[in-house]
Amino acid sequence: MDRGTERDATPRRGAGSEATGRAGTGWSRPEGGGGSADAGRVPLAVVVVDREGLVSHWSAGARRLFGVAKEEAIGQPAIDLLPVSGALPEPEDDFAEDARGGYAAYDGIGPGLDSSLDRGLGYPAAGRARLTVPALDGGHDRADVLWWAYPLVGPGTERLLVLAADATALRPQDPAAPAAVERIAPGFALHTDFPGAEELARRLPEILPSMSVGEGARIVAQVLELGYPVIEFSQNDRIPVTPDRGVARRVERRARRERAARAAAEGLPLPQDQPDEGEDLEHAAVRERLEFLNEVSGKIGTSLDLSRTIVEVSRAVVPRFADVAGTYLREQVVAGEGFPDGVPDTTTLWHRVALEHTDEPGRWDDVVPVGEVMPFPAHTPFFQCMTTGEPVLVPRISEQMGHAIALQFEKRDIRPLITGRSMLVVPLKARHVVLGFMILLRHPERALFNDMDRVTGAELAARAGLVLDNARMYTHQESVAETLQDSMLPHIPPRRAGCDLATRYLPGTLLGRIGGDWFDSVKLPGARTALVVGDVMGHGLNSAAMMGQLRTAVQTMAALDLPPAQLLRNLDDLAQRLGDTYLATCLYAVYDPIASELLLANAGHIPPVLVRAADGRSELLDLPTGAPIGVGGVPFEAVRVRVAPGDRLVMCTDGLVEMRGEDIGVGLAALCESAAHPAASMDDACDTIVRALAATFSRAGRGDRKDDVALLMARLGGIEPGDVAEWRLAPDPAEVARARAAVREQLHDWGLRSLADPAALMVSELVTNAVRHSRRRPVALRLVRGDTLLCEVEDDDHELPNLLSAGPGDEAGRGLRVVSVLAREWGASRTAEGKSVWFELTLPRC
Template structure:
């Protein structure tokens, strides 16, 4: 039997069978007008198991199930010969001896060479056909109705098909996609990165999940958006890549919420850190620098902190800002190593701004001044030095915030936060954070201002109450020192005095009011005045102490004080020593031997309910009496006995004068800044005057 050439089969009939046939193994069989098989393709052999030589020339109805109603098969074939085509279900008989349910489609095709009619029959496993049709329907429904953007691309990453959701996301119809690549149709997204991920999927076969697409599309050209994309390789039956399926979900809202939550956590952490790291001392410059350091780089790329020049100078801040502002730069980060830092004025520089300048406006309005999109034309007219904004623009500054330093209703200055990184302008939350950091620093700066003022007041009060001129009686040579503490808190109540008495005697006194600040200095002044008045009454030393204690108890807020009094007669070398909780005096004899005087320590004045005792002592001519406060011998981490031993060791060293001995004691025992204020009084007793 002659086999009809396959080229004679009308391909249009195959297309009419339905698009799902392309995904299903389909046998193609051709018969003559009398129903005898003239064409048997390999798919038919695969489907029913018969090779061509076993079926060619046989009637097609012979392939049906032996027990089946063959009239149905014949009627389908006859209908196909005489009509336009039929579809139906038949039960065929497999060569291996089992039934196989087939779904067939048959249509007449004119024979080109011999006349008559050829019937073209398509056959497929009915179970597979139903499965394919079902999955195809699901796929088509998903593709057309899904809110997820879906695209099918070929191995060149050209679009083959996109669904309506993706058309809406991209703002382009399907026709604008087909045959083109992503980089060609969406230049304002990170298309190159996405195509790189797609190529990796095509090469490896491993799907990619949650690949981010960012940027703008024609659907929303004025706003940046974020999409989450997933890519899966499409393969043929042999596992070879034939394309790619991509799905995209718009996650802009979720991403923004996540970013805001992360920013909120970072901001809270920064505020917590600021509460620990800003204001560690009562030093104005250090507090300003702490603010600048903590804001870089978490909030800004560069920060400057400027305070009113009058604040640094210690003057009156005045009623407000009139006609501009003069500011002193006291904080800057980074201080070096940054191009922006080189443009900004250095530390210690005084800047003058007219009333229209942003600084002056931020201070006058007491609100942050925000420049979201830095532009030279916007800022130059208000700036005193127009070249500076241009240089800042050259270094990439694109946004900045000036936050006033406001504390207790007083404007102290401003902190400026500059941004150069491509992360967009300062957001509303970031401006609020800048304001919060500036407010915290402002309170610390104001505390430093108030403490400096109190320190200066206490220092003036204390120095005014120390003896301005000591005139000891003949036979006594005097040297003395007062060294204030390095910390502004440590201005306290240390004092000393030499009070001339009857008969050529003198009272050497030294004391230390416990506490610091103006209150301690005021009590010290009260005690020193009382000592001078009481000493002239020629009271016994212990009686003098009882009166001083009564004076302390009369205070509205009782305080304690240590006190040491030595009444010395230079003519005889006789001394009477009374001690109230004060460090023991030291004696250096003419031969250079130094020792501490062993006298009862007593308790500080103000404790009450105790008796003071007096110790009598005879000094050889040329002896030194050394009186000092605890600031000379106390040091962090050092044992007090070791410090006292060190004191006597220094006293035993030869020195040319009492003044030199004072300097030697301070140099050896306090080589760095003092933690506490120090009073020192040295007297040389020369018998006979």
């Protein structure tokens, strides 16, 4: 290097190019005693400081340079670890050690640049420090450290980026040798001045802590804008300082082994070679890859949500390992379904579930959109990966291969996106089954994927595949459980005779996702409606299965029109026969809209809330508690409650009002208060209750609800007396004509003339059967006008009629066939006195 000639302020591009171009894979020390521009690439130590002044990232280079392990540095005050911290001594105190044998920092640039971290940085600063570092022989060496500090701005937690390099190699190793370099100082260069900017922008994100593409790009952009680091020689030459993460070749180590073997064969002393820096770099590279895999393992699988896991896996490799990462999964995996055994073939469909890249936004979105489903032919490397289950390495995608791959995308030309890039395809498999694969690409300017990258990618894919399989299995099991739960819960119509209904079922948290809570509504004779809410103790599939059995039993016994107390008694007996573990609470209510009353019985359940329409007052109904279903030996009592049109009945399970550590009275009070709030609809009223109870326990600091919830609300509208017509008919065939005439006349009075003929015909058939089978009691005929026209015929015979297939010569057996054809709906059920046969007709539109 020309030391004596002064040059103008314009940096010489040739010097920088030569220095970086001859760097090789490591940085070299100059031969003899002179330093030169051939010093090569100098490794950077990278440190990130957060807004609290604590170290948030400490690279492997920082550990080697400053002698502090990453585990010891993270979270410590940066002012205690870095030479950019502390007050600067006077120039005459240069290289003076402090009392602890540590370092003394001084400003090597000149006045005007603040190198003190605790004073704050409004612009980039640089400096030098003389450090005492551990030597290979166990002693200590002196290191001449140059550092650059960049203040970071933006939404992240990063406050300061510090880059440091060891300039010791640029000085003569022999103190007696003449100085080859008069002055060495850190400096800044804009990207328009020196060629090292592109390499810094490409390699710096690899050393920075794993972060999103946007955050890494933001930090690198700030560094390039403020000026990237250079080393100034003799006040007129500059060398760019760029990161080096390469791995030295093993030639030197192999040669050293050969020399040692020859010396041993000839009986000579073993050669005292200098430590192999290439070996150290290789070990460092392996360690960094292991650290990378460890970091990735900690970032993926944070939840069992399949979609979130897919995003975590994709973001874990970009930009640190690859510049583009596309994730493909089998279509059945995404849908949570099973798929056939065996190796995938050309008919297997693959779903593109994620795409992460460092290119400009939107460049990939239109060409390879997320969500596309496609097969892959046998000649592609993707097919080879998914059939063999092994990684496929393509050092660089040729134009021919790029054209072959692009054929799969029909009218979209992806060749500009992939041609010339290095590609690694890794399988995502678990339990020897290929679930999908990842396509990893690197920019042409970046180092090609190599065999070590293949091993790293395979290990990464193995860990990601296991996490994805766990998420897939959980998603599948959750889907099965929810399907089972939904299949067991009834689909209740929003309207019954004289009442409106609304329901809510809320599954619990992960521990109680599937439970035994249920609700139901059963149509009863006499335009009545049975309302049921129950809660099987425990959670899981066993509780859900038990709930299905009890719900079916309640429906069957309700169809027999058993009184509420008797129904609970029979249900208790059934539970005891099924097993000792069958325990449940149940609340059973029968609403009679004609009589305007409720008949309720309770088996260990929380009481219902009745909201009075007259004044909006809500109250907990005082019912005999009873014992849970399955206990046995405890009587059940029924309570009759008078209601008025517009009153609302709210029935729920304890999961809505009960929280661990809180008195249930708090929840019941909140239930009463929220149930009384006016709402535009029944659905809105249910939502109001759910939100109010959740807010109550949230304010109490009880956390999220863990139990499932069943909620049933009924608005008791009643049926006006003028919409009901009843007759008592003697068990005499002559009464059939009277019944037909009475029905016709009533329907004419109600303005339902279009229904007179079919209704009279069906009433004639039902009354004829009732008169024929009745014993002593009169036959009861009732018409009820509501949302439909309901007709009921009751007699004292307990034998239910059957629908028969009458032949051409048969004189009987056609009555119920006529009813089943003409009626909207019909049925028969036993009553306390006998049986009831009914049918419904749809009212004509006005």
